[in-house]
Amino acid sequence: MAKPKIGFYWCASCGGCEEAVVDLAEDILAVTAAVDIVFWPVAMDYKKADVTSLPDQALTATFINGAIRTSEQEEMARLLRAKSRYLIAFGACAQLGGIPALANEFSREAILSWVYQDAPTVVNPERVRPAVRTDDDGRTLTLPEFRNVVRTLNQVVEVDYYLPGCPPTPKLIKAAVGALLEGKLPPRGTVLAPDVALCEECPRKKTKPQDLHFTAFKRPHLVPLDPELCLLAQGLVCMGPATRGGCGALCPGANMPCTGCFGPTSRVRDQGAKMLSSLTSAMEAKEVPEVEKVLAGIPDPVGTFYRYGLAGSLLRVNTTAAAAASKEAL
Amino acid sequence: MPENNWQPRIVAFFCSWCTYTAADLAGVSRLKYAPNIRIIRLMCSGRVDPQFVLEALARGADGVLIGGCHPGDCHYAEGNFKTLRRYQMLRRVLGAMGISEERIRLEWISASEGERVRMVINDLVERIRILGPLDLPGRLAACDAELGASAQALRLPQYRQPAADLREVIHG
Amino acid sequence: MKVKDDQPLRIGFYVCHCGHNIAGVVDCAAVAQYAATLEGVVLSRDYKYMCSSPGQELIREDIRDHNLNRVVVASCSPLLHEHTFRTAVAAGGLNPFLFQMVNIREHDAWVHTDKAAATDKAKALAAAAIRRVARHRPLETTRAPIHPDVLVVGGGISGIHAALTLANAGKKVYLVERDPSIGGHMAQFDKTFPTLDCAACILTPKMSAVRAHKNIVLWTYSEVAKVEGYVGNYTVTVRRKARYVQEELCVGCQECVEACVFKEPKFPDRFNVGLSRRKPIYMPFPQAVPQAVVIDPERCIELKTGKCKKTCLEACADRHAIDFQQKEELVQIHVGSMIVATGYELFDPRRLPHYGYGRYPDVLTTLECERLISSSGPTGGELRLHSGQAPTAVGFVLCAGSRDYKTNRWCSRTCCMHSMKLAQIIRERTGAEVTLFYIDIRAPGKGGEEFYDRALAQGVKFVRGRVAEVSDCPLSPAEQGKLIVRVEDTLAGMVRRIPLDMVVLAVGMEPQANAQEVRRIMNMSCSAEGWFLEKHPKMAPVSTFTDGVFIAGCCQGPKDIPDSIAQAGAAAAEALALIDAGGIDQEPNTAYISEEDCSGCKSCVDLCPYKAIAFDPVKEKASINAALCKGCGVCVAACPSGSIGQNLFEDQEVFEEIEGVLAHA
């Protein structure tokens, strides 16, 4: 019978997730042997028509990576949803919002005025801005709408499975595709990674003391790091305890603290709040001034605790940004 | 802010040993305070998970009040110190997310300070009334209006998935 | 929505009128109607008195008739009647923890005036409880065993009576007293009101009974340093200060005091409130128990410099009771419950400079006056001015420092009777003119008014007005060399200047200076003024919020001797009830770690003040010992991967409450 058709698409993403698929190296041959890749615009010259022409549910599975920022990405997400039996959010951006979602700390207007006017390297005296429709002597050029906020895939369409990671590791991808082919898939909505925190598989696990008390927080680039000792014990903010395992602790293995790209375990609603709670509970300081002094070691709490998860967090967006957006919407 | 009949809604997490008892004492003493507060009882202020505060705000609360025993009085020795540290960091996250730090408040109120419960609640309701509604659900809905008809409701990650079958799927 | 054991959810919801308390402000019927519309509610009633037996009976029958699997009662504070309703739910055959209370009295009806808002709030709180109870799971209480021994802290009359009551019931009692002898303030009194019988006559028999009782371990000159553990299983560390005298060997002959190098007593005697002197080695007071001397390390030359002839050693040659090598020692004991009876302190009238205490030697406190008229006092019971003569006119200034927002707001209940007692004794013995300056004479209860009449009959004068000033600035020859009291006589309607020889300040009671420290050691809380806080002022005056710790006597608030003894007996009875019950039901709110979810990140291990969380290095997983866990929930909130749950306070249950509270308007 015909090989199952699968598709890849990328929205607000850096292309790293596509890289991860290519990183399957020779294993990709096994994948191509088993399936027909009918839509992969970043790798080959596929056109939107190749998908619209397909009947609904024709694609067995589509892997969408990248968050949703523009109207075009929304449209493609809805299109691929209609055409696929399984829609899989591939990577941290699609699952949680990823690095692009950090933009949700700022209003749409603040972002546009910085990029097109205020940034030091920008010379734009006439304050020209990209427009959705531009008429250029008889031709009309259109651009997709730049949405108020960055959204996760499941804030736009129904998502069946999530492949976490920035990017997801080849091992995870292989396992997911394997499960897909064998039809042995867990219930819809599952995150295809172990539901236990990273510490379980971290090589430095044994060196973490049981009575760790933080007297200061340090930045990774300012401290000579001991390759064996647990990074938290060295005063770094390592998100390992609040992040799913499954990546084989690549970052701690490379002498860098985990930054939480695999997202929270299923029992946690807000990864940032949980890590913040665990970290500050183990601090030594008792009086407010001392506490403030120690917390100053984490200059950007949102960037640290919500590096990948801002769009999927409970607050989702800066309230003033949301207010500005709603004003415009009125 | 237009003085419509908007009433601020404040969620309070009170520790059972001190602040909840003080609130009971305020009741027994018939002290009057604004009805805008909804008290949730926990065994210690140390049980207040920052997620609870964010959840309350995300669900439409205009302010959150955490009540605990005075430092050194905690029935469990140090629960309130952990609360203090979490609170100081959480305030900074809220500030960065555009939520005024006056909307959430940590107060030490012992079992005998019924009067203080009244004073703190009235003061907080008055300050929130001046700040105006936070109304996160409303703001996010307005923000999502651009999605048109298919605007998704607030997506909550799913819970308690059966991990077992997942394990052999991944590790094969 | 399905319940865990996947029967359909069948919630019974009850709104209590509490007579008029709730129904007066909250529209109970409307709340019941609203609740009926919520998911899972199959029965919704409002009833006049839920906590009454018919109310509880109603729950029992409804569970049976409507086969409810959840119950929610909206009434008063769970701290008051949660236990009552859980028992009712259990009586209906349902697990008592499939139940949730809603506080719409103390937190709603009693504190709000706007009826509509109060009813709305009641609906919101009801919605929260109904969504929460859906998530509840059946739980079992565990019984902690109770160690039969009891610790009594404080050897005043309350401590003595409590210790004797427990010892007579066959329990082993440790009585720890800070001073070298038991007896407390009562030992310093000459007579006691209203019967005027001699304090020593009724106190010393009890003190010697304590000494002689085989079940009582008496540790004087000792303090409680540390308390660990929980109800039924306390480990107490007691610091025994060095007395430098072997209690068992000393028979109290006091020859060593005679032989001491200090020929004359030089140091202020605390028992006589500084009115007399004592030597470095001294007997606390004649009827002291234990009847043994004590050496004051700050005053004794041998202990300070090591260069003394030690004549006291020779005097005690045959018994060798004196031992300069004695050291302070820390002793650990195990008890199941503790009674705190640490008593009170007198208000220091120096805080009222306009009464001239400390400036004029003939301005005394009631306790100093008590010592002067006591036969064992510094003047052998003769009331003398500092000049040596007998006073002809004595004045008592009542409410000195009391009922005054600048110093102590409360009334100490005993100073009026105490002053009238002293006035009658002075009138009898010296015939001096006695005037009492009062705001209100408070002589309540048995024999109180009669005592006041006796004072009047004996010619004690009463002037109604708070004394403004005591000074020695005369304005007429009659006032020369006298203490002039300026007072507004409110009944006569004029300001009067009354010359007197002696002025006695009826000072009130205050919490002990170290009350905050003792409170922290015993894990209790204090009232705003600093008295130890009882669980409930009316219904549980001798128990505290900490199970197994009881309080008695003036440490809980000012009271007279009969009330102190009554409370001591009550505290002993409650301790006995605890011991004889053999165990105490522990609230099942302990935390637990799900092994498969735990990543072994150890973030929780050191957060627990009770060391209940252990880390297994082999399995590399953390686990919680339910016996040690107190249920504070700090680790649950801190677990970064959400792998620690807490019975009765699960994350899901609290999230439901948050949603419920905000779902409604």
Next chain:
Amino acid sequence: MKYHYFPGCSLKGLGRAYEESLLPVMERLGVELHEIEDWNCCGATVYMATDQGNACVLGARNMALAEKNGAGDIVAPCNACYLTLNKAKHCLAESSAIRRNVERAMAEAHLTYSGNLAVRHPLDVLVHDVGLEAIRREVVRPLTKLKVAPYYGCQAVRPQCTFDDQWNPTSMDQVLTALGATVVDYPLKTRCCGGSLTGTVPEAGLRLTYILLQEALRRGAEVIATICPLCQFNLDGYHDQIARRWGAVRIPVVYLTQLMGVAFGMAPDALGLKRNFLPAEPLLAMS
């Protein structure tokens, strides 16, 4: 040590001697007093009692003027000014209505009141900032045989006292001992001097003044030291009327700063001692 100096009307009129002795003494002790430029009357307790809202405007203006030219506490020697300025500060901190009223008034005067300057009494400055040691060093002619009764009056210590014990203040006693004088134990040191009663209900006001003078004499004091122009005037100005009613109680009443000036070796005329009704110089020249 730089301070803003708010003299108040009395120190330019009835109590000129207080200023004439205060300035040289403070200068000798290295204390710089910069008089607030264009200061206005503080309204005293009378205005504060009748119309608190507007009375605070007077006080606020003075403090705003001081704030305009730099930091530093305000020294208000006259007890009434000291009390009224502090009361204005208190009202402005407590009541938003009064604050709005003052802000409107300040705007018209192109001034801003922030209330961050402390209003202090010279006695407080002498004891806590200058220090007894520095005072003792300046003494040239110690007042050894002079028996002085310290009299604080009421407004410096009531309704609240920030720099001393309210019931039994001792700061002036310490300064007098530093000057070498023997301080008489005087329990009436904070008793009312009659205040404005001497003008309105003389028999009551003068009775209070008589009690103070008579008790000081009885306790062997040769001179009464005071720190308030109204107290000085009441105690010094009515000797003949008191003598007619209750008998003469002739004891001179001087300012503490005048005694300090004498002890520092300054000429009595320069200290305004001539302005006393009951001459005090023979007493001071003698010691």
